[in-house]
Amino acid sequence: MSVLVYIETQNKEIKKSSLEVASYGRAIADAKSTSLIAVCFGLEDSLHLAGYGVDKVFVIPTAGDIYFNAERYSSTMVDIAMAEAADLLIVSGSANGRFIGPLTAIKFEATYFSNVVGLPTAYGPVEVKRSCFSNKAFNHSISKKDKVVISLSSNSFGIHEKVVEAAQFEGTYSSSTSSLEVMTVEQASDKVYCGCRYCCFRWKRFKGA
């Protein structure tokens, strides 16, 4: 039974949180003596992931679908997980990761653990440590199902490089019947002006903006 990780991208580049997820997935795959599979959407150079212990990379062409689509991404991941006989899926703790995690879990008929802060303490059944009560406490949760989806809390494991031989495959993008459609995405600007005549005027003049 292999381990599958969801690699999140932004502007066709792998996000830092996904490198942490890949490192975490590698550690679990090593503990279970199995292979690590990564699924990424619309990424051109995925072999970079071989530096983080990924054995197999499934690249999904998302032509025409330029924005994140939780419905289609989760269905695609479940299809690959079933074809590759994966029993443990890992997503990051980012906004998209936490969106796709429970959707994937229910389609995969798996237990879902969010806010996981470390490697599983047991694998049969899977037992994890997760934060709860808004970081005021932790709990040790045990899965009652064989299949598990984990959402890894950001910066809880770290990025660990491990170079392996990786093979790249092209996966099939699942269809969706969802009526929701992303129209635009507004990225927050790093230039924050309050609009006042004191600091902003001087700062803009200084920067030549």
Next chain:
Amino acid sequence: MKILVCISNVPDTTSKINFTDENRTLNTQGVTYIINPNDEFGLTRAIWLQQQEGASVTVATVGDISCEPILRKCLAIGADNAVRIDAFAEDGFYVASQLAAYAEKEAFDLVITGRESIDYNGGMVGAMLANYLEMPYLANCIKLDKEGDSIHLQREIDGGKENLKGKLPLVIGAQKGLVEEKDLIIPNMRGIMQARQKPLEVLTPIEYEASSSIKSYKKPPAKGPVKLVDAGDIDQLIDLLQNEANAI
């Protein structure tokens, strides 16, 4: 338009969290319970839709009789009726299945859950409920505007916002932004009096097995002293940030 708002009964954010029964159960002694803040943002938005569109608002929770004061508060805020599914909320899967069994019969147009509860921080009920009800789901929803048949939505993403368009029926995970804290409705005396007359139905749970269980709780260790790094010792700083703080 029929709206269902799923409510979670959670310890107040200012409550001290302690555990009993060899760290297996939350010590409820002295803990004040409130409406989960994310659910309250959703409830307020639902009340606005009730005022603008004449929608009917139902609130539902999975829990024992101790959850009823929270449901009465929701009724005092303006919900039309309340439903309590009489079961111990074992995990998100279990809660979603119980709520889905009720919602399926009622054919709601809009189902609002909080992004996550502030006690177990699972963040899964909305997505699972949507899957059971075969409705589209939007997490981290910070804007919902109805314009004729279409719904304009906004989702908070890492470093920005996503603008979406859709149609009802729909399930959303509400959070701050859908309404602001200043918009939250404080029940007035008239609302409190009316809430006593509004229906609160208690339902028997369906047979369903939870997908996980909690073995034990633990409080985080006390924070250690501040580590001071010499200004010239960049290697030690990088080592600490990488291996101890896991920040880089």
